[in-house]
Amino acid sequence: MQLLLLTAGLGLLSVLGAQGPQLTPAHAQELVGRWHIKLWAGTLRIPAHKRSHPLPPFTLAMNRLQKLEFRMNLTKPIGCVLYKLPLDFQSSPGIFNTWWRHLIYISFLPGKEHAIAYFQVKVDTINHYMMMLMGRSLDEDPEAVRTFEEFAESKGLNRTDIARPPPLEACELPPDS
Incomplete structure (x- = not known):
């Protein structure tokens, strides 16, 4: 099953690259840093009122086990909570595995200031x-937006299915978190 997903994902990325700008599979070390969620879309059941909910930036960092780790500070009724998700590297660049065994594909757009993350x-x-669509800054990039819209359409979504969440500053955690 994983081989099928890998083949389908790599095939999709190569087809998208032939239609638009060349996407480059991301290596873990290139992803380290602060990122903003600029656009997102999908077919998972998410209530309409939550689709445009503001989202804080997230960080990709190397943890003590030398795994890439997704980190996002979330505001909850109990206070600020750090959410962490380690991502194992796969044998091919741009493919990461969660502990739930979900494969996540991450590819850079030209310039490496934006990337598309995808999972099925x-x-x-x-x-x-x-x-x-994730970006290193909040600056607008019409070419990155167009590429993401084409990617979403290639998966059967309409441009109206794409959520454009406003940015939200993350809550601060103590330095030892």
Whole structure:
């Protein structure tokens, strides 16, 4: 099953690259730093009122085990909570594995200031997927937006299905977190 997902994901990225700008599979060390979720879309069931909910920036960092780790500070009723998700490197660049065994594909757009992250999961015999356009800054880039819209359309979504969450400053955690 993982081999099938890998083949389909790599095939999709190569087809998208032939239609638009060349996407470059991301190496873990190149992803380290602060990122903003600029756009996202998917087929998972998410209530409409949450689709445009503001999202804080996130950080990709190397943890003590030398794994790439997704980190996002979330504001909850109990206070600020740090969410962490380690990502194992796969044998091919741009492919990462979560502890839930979800494969996440991350590819840079030209210039490496923006990237597209994509994953697919099977729920009740139906393939669902999520994708996001992530950027190193909040600056607008019409070419990156166009590329992401084309990517979403290649997965059967309409441009109106794309969420454009406003930025939200993350809550601060103590330095020892």
